Each structure stands twice: as structure tokens, then as C-alpha cells.
Amino acid sequence: MAAFSDSSDKVGSGTPKAELPGELQYIQYQHSLESQYLPSIRALISKDLSEPYSIYVYRYFLYQWGHLCFMALNPVDSSLIGVVICKLEMHASHSTPTLRGYIAMLAVCAQYRGHGVATTLVKMAIDVMANRNADEIVLETEETNIPAMRLYERLGFLRSKKLHRYYLNGNSAYRLVLLLKPTDVDATTDLGPDDEGPP
Amino acid sequence: MDFGISNPNPGPYFDAFEEPPPPVISSEGVVVTDITEKFRAAAATLEPGELVKDAYFTLFESVGALEVMDPKMDSGCLAPGESLDDDYDVTRQLLPAEVIGIIDQLLSLEMAWHLGYPLSQTLFTSVYVEKMLHPAPETLQGADFIRDRTDEFPRDPMHAALRAYCLGLLKSCYYVNERIKNEHSYEEEDFVTNPYNRSLLETIDRYEIRDEIMEARKIIHDISHTLTDELAHALGFRLELRSAFLRAIELSELRSDPESLSLPWSQMQGVWEVVNKTRHLGKPVPEAFSTKIQRRLASTMPPRPIVQPSAEETHEHFKKLIADGINVLNVLHYSDSQSLLNFVLTFQAQKPQPMVYIRAILQNFLFNDMVILGRLSIRQVLDDDLSIVVLPSSLLLDRDNDSVEAPHHPRYAIAHQMELFRQRAAQSYLDIFRTFCQNRCRVRRTLFHSLQDWEMVQADAEEIDQLLQLQTEEKPITYPPLGGVPSHSLPLSSWAYHYKLRLMEWTVQLGFELEIYQPDELAGMYWYLSHLSHTRVLHLERIRFFTAQRLEPPGAASSSKTRPAAPSPELTRSKSYLYLAHLEAAATSELADALSQLYTALLRLRLLAPSPRPYSTDALRYEVRMKPFAPIGLPALPSFEAFAHAVERPEASTAALLDGAARAAGRARATLEGLVKMGAAEVFAVGCVERWRAGVREWNKAAIAVVLAVGVVKRVVDEVGEGGVGVGERLSVQVPRPEEGYHEWWVVPKVVEK
Numbered sequence: 001m002a003a004f005s006d007s008s009d010k011v012g013s014g015t016p017k018a019e020l021p022g023e024l025q026y027i028q029y030q031h032s033l034e035s036q037y038l039p040s041i042r043a044l045i046s047k048d049l050s051e052p053y054s055i056y057v058y059r060y061f062l063y064q065w066g067h068l069c070f071m072a073l074n075p076v077d078s079s080l081i082g083v084v085i086c087k088l089e090m091h092a093s094h095s096t097p098t099l100r101g102y103i104a105m106l107a108v109c110a111q112y113r114g115h116g117v118a119t120t121l122v123k124m125a126i127d128v129m130a131n132r133n134a135d136e137i138v139l140e141t142e143e144t145n146i147p148a149m150r151l152y153e154r155l156g157f158l159r160s161k162k163l164h165r166y167y168l169n170g171n172s173a174y175r176l177v178l179l180l181k182p183t184d185v186d187a188t189t190d191l192g193p194d195d196e197g198p199p
Numbered sequence: 200m201d202f203g204i205s206n207p208n209p210g211p212y213f214d215a216f217e218e219p220p221p222p223v224i225s226s227e228g229v230v231v232t233d234i235t236e237k238f239r240a241a242a243a244t245l246e247p248g249e250l251v252k253d254a255y256f257t258l259f260e261s262v263g264a265l266e267v268m269d270p271k272m273d274s275g276c277l278a279p280g281e282s283l284d285d286d287y288d289v290t291r292q293l294l295p296a297e298v299i300g301i302i303d304q305l306l307s308l309e310m311a312w313h314l315g316y317p318l319s320q321t322l323f324t325s326v327y328v329e330k331m332l333h334p335a336p337e338t339l340q341g342a343d344f345i346r347d348r349t350d351e352f353p354r355d356p357m358h359a360a361l362r363a364y365c366l367g368l369l370k371s372c373y374y375v376n377e378r379i380k381n382e383h384s385y386e387e388e389d390f391v392t393n394p395y396n397r398s399l400l401e402t403i404d405r406y407e408i409r410d411e412i413m414e415a416r417k418i419i420h421d422i423s424h425t426l427t428d429e430l431a432h433a434l435g436f437r438l439e440l441r442s443a444f445l446r447a448i449e450l451s452e453l454r455s456d457p458e459s460l461s462l463p464w465s466q467m468q469g470v471w472e473v474v475n476k477t478r479h480l481g482k483p484v485p486e487a488f489s490t491k492i493q494r495r496l497a498s499t500m501p502p503r504p505i506v507q508p509s510a511e512e513t514h515e516h517f518k519k520l521i522a523d524g525i526n527v528l529n530v531l532h533y534s535d536s537q538s539l540l541n542f543v544l545t546f547q548a549q550k551p552q553p554m555v556y557i558r559a560i561l562q563n564f565l566f567n568d569m570v571i572l573g574r575l576s577i578r579q580v581l582d583d584d585l586s587i588v589v590l591p592s593s594l595l596l597d598r599d600n601d602s603v604e605a606p607h608h609p610r611y612a613i614a615h616q617m618e619l620f621r622q623r624a625a626q627s628y629l630d631i632f633r634t635f636c637q638n639r640c641r642v643r644r645t646l647f648h649s650l651q652d653w654e655m656v657q658a659d660a661e662e663i664d665q666l667l668q669l670q671t672e673e674k675p676i677t678y679p680p681l682g683g684v685p686s687h688s689l690p691l692s693s694w695a696y697h698y699k700l701r702l703m704e705w706t707v708q709l710g711f712e713l714e715i716y717q718p719d720e721l722a723g724m725y726w727y728l729s730h731l732s733h734t735r736v737l738h739l740e741r742i743r744f745f746t747a748q749r750l751e752p753p754g755a756a757s758s759s760k761t762r763p764a765a766p767s768p769e770l771t772r773s774k775s776y777l778y779l780a781h782l783e784a785a786a787t788s789e790l791a792d793a794l795s796q797l798y799t800a801l802l803r804l805r806l807l808a809p810s811p812r813p814y815s816t817d818a819l820r821y822e823v824r825m826k827p828f829a830p831i832g833l834p835a836l837p838s839f840e841a842f843a844h845a846v847e848r849p850e851a852s853t854a855a856l857l858d859g860a861a862r863a864a865g866r867a868r869a870t871l872e873g874l875v876k877m878g879a880a881e882v883f884a885v886g887c888v889e890r891w892r893a894g895v896r897e898w899n900k901a902a903i904a905v906v907l908a909v910g911v912v913k914r915v916v917d918e919v920g921e922g923g924v925g926v927g928e929r930l931s932v933q934v935p936r937p938e939e940g941y942h943e944w945w946v947v948p949k950v951v952e953k
Contacts, residue, residue: 057258
């Protein structure tokens, strides 16, 4: 989805970033945390978006796949520094259905970028999806978001497709794919649809 | 019809602090049950945040959810004190400079629409446009932003000019929209055809509008003494632009003589220059544009910002639109099927790619009413292509076969089998042209599917080949002549295989152009491209051999005492094509091989370093990358181990790799320099030879750049030795983005000595 605002400093070392406030806490989301964290999750993710997602979209993910959502918290006051939101379900439009993980949203507070917070969050999400037997993990990211693509590519994702004018701002996207298990190539001839959902 | 959320007259509107009136719950013939209390009771049992949905409610649908009273989602939500509409008065007097300012802003918005932004954020933000279109005018006279005028008073000249401009603008938008809707494109991605329940003057006659524009030009001319000449001209040219565009659109529907069709486009070209040079005369009227109008449109979206390219961007895009509009007409000069394909390929490969409207015109020229370019049957073009590639002067394509009525006659069977083949292959063949009319991302993605389609075309063609060879009593010939096995010519499946290989090559090449591959994948992808092109080289040699065996069997000339008959023009043309295709495929294979070797050397020297990638393996990534090719039977995708071995070339020293790269790039260069000198007919680029040659020149520059890059690396490797110790301190390597190189399909690393 469109929401990815974790970009490490694009202008190099010109503007000093804030040091991390100590060892961050990384915790798995659960429904009981909704009133405490959902408002800041929304605020963090919609910060750079012209078109915010409705509360329903967040709940769509968090209520069904809260266990695939991880938060990075400030050890001082437990405030939200970063979050990753995912889903994992059978993708049936292939002739061989696959269990497909989808990284829907990833965001880190601007002042704490460049410390690997997003990478840690994504790795936690991949680990839990892999443990749940995911065949593959996919996502879309904006063509101009080089730091995001680097982050995912360093972990093993490949660009599989470019999606023309995928976002409302007119920018294109890349579909990134991380294959976790080999598939039976003879069984899969259907290349499947391209879109996980609208941006 | 629109109901409910897409009501064309949405409302009523409430502000956040006002209690909405109760809904009307009685209606004739409908039994109404008030469920408010039941609903409240049921809702009270839910925890906040609990999700209510059925099992089939998708993410896509959930994204469509709105939050009522959130100003970014709820189109009816107004901030406290905010008014629903702006109170811009369209009847107010306008200065000539203001009319120019409004028109120039409309030009920018029109261009934004062409570029893919919706009318709601572009032209429909104009108060004048809105007032003209809504309520929908029924007559020309009613089509005015000032309604209920009495005819006693003539229009104010400035209002008349702006009105005539808007009439021409909206009518041309109507035709553009219809053309795009009739052809293949991707809504939202390429272009938004949604008119939000407004009619773009559909019912008003184009000639009436043309006359109205003429009349307005006359009015401006008549009062030019009260304006400055400059202003009068500026207004006059803007009106002329509209009438020329309408005429250009009208003529492009005709598919007749390109020279006459190009006249209004050429006129636009001249007029546009003047319009652009007089933009400074305009006085902007920003209050005549408002995002609030979006609330009146049939849309659930809250108002979104106006999208307006700058004057410079508008100028560049209009210039390009007009130039492409002229250029696209040349496709109507049909010479042969391969020139037609080259026209489409080179036209669409332009950077920036022609706009959606131009691409829709091209599709209309190509396919409208199943008549190619307005005068050729699909069979004519397909047979032309078969004749060029595999069947020159062949009995199989003889039109006389159709008139044989004796069912046992071989020609009767041939006609029947060929017709079956055409029915099988025509759509796939035409789809190649249609595919390349899409945006570049879509071309690549569509090719994934075409590959599988052509895999089946090839298999079906082979069956028909086998039936045909019985009718023609073709004898098998040993191929390759040395060490081969007896084999038939299999012309139809050979033709299909040739296209399938081209589609595979294009798929890989578009991956370079669209920056799909990471730098450490380039060695492998260029190896695969080289492998595909080399396969095509061998296939072309086979086609050439069997064509020669059929039409110029060895010994035929020498055994005869008489002079051999001159080859038929068809045979000459086919030989010429096979020669060209062979050169192109060989140059592709050589340069791809050179780049593969160079990138492998750079990886070995650690001048390109892959990331650790803890969640992936090389084999899994190979599977993702090669997924489109995995189902193809011939040429079969190599196993990962075979691929890795072929790319890494462990048996070759790094110096040998670099020498190999230099030689291969040198051979590509020699071939390309020869290609540039050949004539339009020889290279099957009639009607597009300049674009074709420019492409080959850029390709050749890339080959030269490879030679130079290899030279730099080789010199340092020779100095530091095979182990490459210390190379990193001597050299830096950067993989440029495709548009920074000479040619998008040839990503040549920039190697610099530090």
C-alpha cells in the first residue's frame, strides 16, 4: 500500500538526526492495545499521505492480523516510534494457491530514521510470517522511495513488476517479492493479478 | 442513472455542529421498519475496534470505507463557517488580459487531464466550465456560463471569446475521451475517462461550435482597435488553436491520406508557438477556479487539490502532443508488415512515450473495424508477414487456393488449413501491436501473458505444419546439414517461434528499461538476453536454410545450362529481412554477452557487491525473476545451477572475461555501424527510419561505452594481477539509471579510475 514513510536521510549527513532514546522496545500488537496505540499508529502512517486511510482499514488489518503487527516504542515514555502492519492469507488466484504475506504499511518517526528501526520491524514481521508457513511476502513501494527499496532489497526482496501511476500522486510503484519457499514451477502457469489492493 | 452516494446533485450539506434532519421513512408501496433501536442494541454488544465484515470482504473494499465527518474523506463535510460554493460571479466583466489568463490556466489543466489526472482536479475546477456544463445545455445558445440571457443584448466580446474557447475546449475533450474509451488503455493508470455525470457537450454539433469560434474570432477582430493588437492577436490565436484541434480530431477519424490529415496539426503547431510566446500577456484569475466544485460532481471523493502543470511543462507537453499527432499519421503509409511493427515499436519507445490520446489514435488507425490502417484486411497483413519471414513465393499463401472447389485437391486442403491457422494466430499477432500501444509497465506485464499464448500458437502451428507438409509432399532435409537429422521446414511454427523469441527478448529488455533488475542481477539478465538472441540467430539460420532449399536448391543453377531465373521480388524481400533480423539478433546477443562478461568481472573484483540478503537464496531469487519464462518449453529455462555456471564462467580468468567482453562489444559495434548505413526498405523501417536509426545509433554508443569501460577495468586488472587485490582502491563503478545511459536497454556501468 502507499504508506511508507520510513526513508533514511536523503541529503546525507547535512541534518543531524536525533539519537535513539536508549534501547527501543519492540512489541507485538494486540487488540487490547488499540485505545493506547491506534491513534498514534494512524497519525504516524498518515503523516505524509494526502489520502488518509479510514479507521476501518487499520482495523481490517489489526483486528485480523494484529499478531503480524509490530511496534517500536520509546523506552522512556512508551510512545510509538515505528510500526509495521501486515496480512497473511491464501492467495487463490494462482492455479496453485500460495500463502502470501503482504506488508501493507511501514513507518518510522522522521527524527529516528536511519537507525535500522524499520529493518528490525520488517525482519520481525518476516520471521513471524515465515514461522506461519508463508510461501512468499509481497509489497508495493513508490518508485521514488529509494531508501525503502534498498531496505527490502537488502533483505532479499526482488522487484518483480513496475506498476504505472499506481499512486494518487501520479507516481509509479514497484511490486517487491520475497520468495520464502520454492514453488512447483510446473503447477504455476497463472501469473496472477497485480494488485493487492488500491494504493 | 445515479442514486445514493453518486447522486449528481449531492446534498443536503450539514456542518459538523448541526443535527441532520431525520430521514424520510415513508414511501408509497414500501413497507418501512424502523430498525434504529435494534441496530443500537446490536451495536452496543460490540467492543470498540471489533471488526464487522463477512468472509469475502476484501482489502480493496475496505479501502473504500469512509469516515463520516472527516473532512479528508467525507465529501459533504464542511469546516465550521465554510460555504458550500465559492461565490465567483461569472457575469462579471473580464479584461482581455484576464480572458487570456483564464484560457492559459485552462490549457495547463487540459494538459494535466491528458497526462492522467481526473477532470475533477483539472478542467472541472473552472467555474466557467462548470456553469457551462451544468445544468446540461440542450442547445448551442444555452451552452454558456451566463444562462438565461436575453437575445436583445449581444454578448460582451470578452465573454463571447471565453465562451467560444470553452465550447471548443469541451467538445475536443468529448472526442478525446470517446476515442480513449474506445481503445485499450487502463482507467486510473493511464487516463481517467470519468466525466462525473457531466456531458462534455455531446449533443452540440461540432460544426456549430466551429462556427461559434469563427464568430468570436471575428468579434475580436472587429474590436481590435479598442484592444492592443497584441491582445487581439493573443486572443485570436487561442481561438484558432481550438478550431484547429477540433479539425485535427475530426480528420484523424478518417484514416485517409496522411498529408491532408496533418494540415490542422501543422496549423496547431504554428499557433501553439504564438500562444506560448504570448502567455505573459495574461492576467491570472485564480478565483475563477475552485476545488469546491468537486462536491457538485458525481463522486464520493472529498475535494482534492487542483493539478496544474507549470507554463513550461504545459508548453513541452503540448509541443510533444502536437508533434506526435503529426508523426502518428505516418503509420498510414503501409509498406510491409515488418515496417509497420517497427513503426509501432519505435514510436512507443520514445521518451517520453506519446500520450494516451495519441496512442489511442494509433490503435484506432491500426485496428478500427478490423480493417488495418483503414484499407488492409487482417489476412493481408498476416500473409504479408508470413511471406516476409518464412513463406516467400509459397504455394501456401497463393490466393488461387481459395477458388479450388474440389475437396480432394491439395490446394483445397491447403486453403482450409491455412485459414484455420489464420484464425488461430491472427489475434495473437495483432495483440503484439496492441500491447506495444500501452504504457511501458503494462507492455512488460502483458508480455508475460503473451509468452504463454505464443507457446500455444507455436504448438498449434506445428500441428498445422504437419498437415500441410502432407499436402505439399515436402521431403525432410537433414538440418543442420552437418550432423543434423532429417527435418521438415515447419514454416508456420517457425514463424511463431520467431515471434515468441522476440517477445522473450523484449520482456527482458523492458526489465532493463523499467529498472526492474538490481545491479548484481545484470550479469545474469544480460547472459539470458544473449542466450535468447543467440537462439534466435540459430533459428533464423534454419529458416534461411529451408527457404533456400525450397526456392534456390543447390545445384539447380549449376546443373542448368540456361541462366537461372532472377529471384522473385518476394524471395529477395524475405532474404533481405532474414539478413536484417540476423544482424539485429546477433548484435543483441554480442552486446548482451559483452555486458554479462563485464558485470561478472565486476562482481568477481568486488566492484559491485551484492547485499547479504538473509531471507533469500540465489536460487529462490532466480525463481522469482524467471517466473514468466518458466512455463516456456522451447527454449527451456536453464536450471538455476546451469544458469549460475553460465553466468559465473568459473573456467575463465577475469582477464579472459574482459578480453571476451571487448571482442563481443567490438563485433556488436561493427554490425551496428553497418546497420545504420542501410536503407529504409532494407531495414524494414519504411515510415520510421529516422527513429529506427536513432535507436541503432544509441545502441552503438552503448557498445562503444562498453568497449571503453572494459578497457579501463582491463588496464587496472593487468597491473594488479588476476586476484584483483587493490582494484577497489583504483576503480569506482556506478551503475547508471537507464535514462542516464545511451540506450534504456543497455545499462553500461560507469567505471572511473580514482
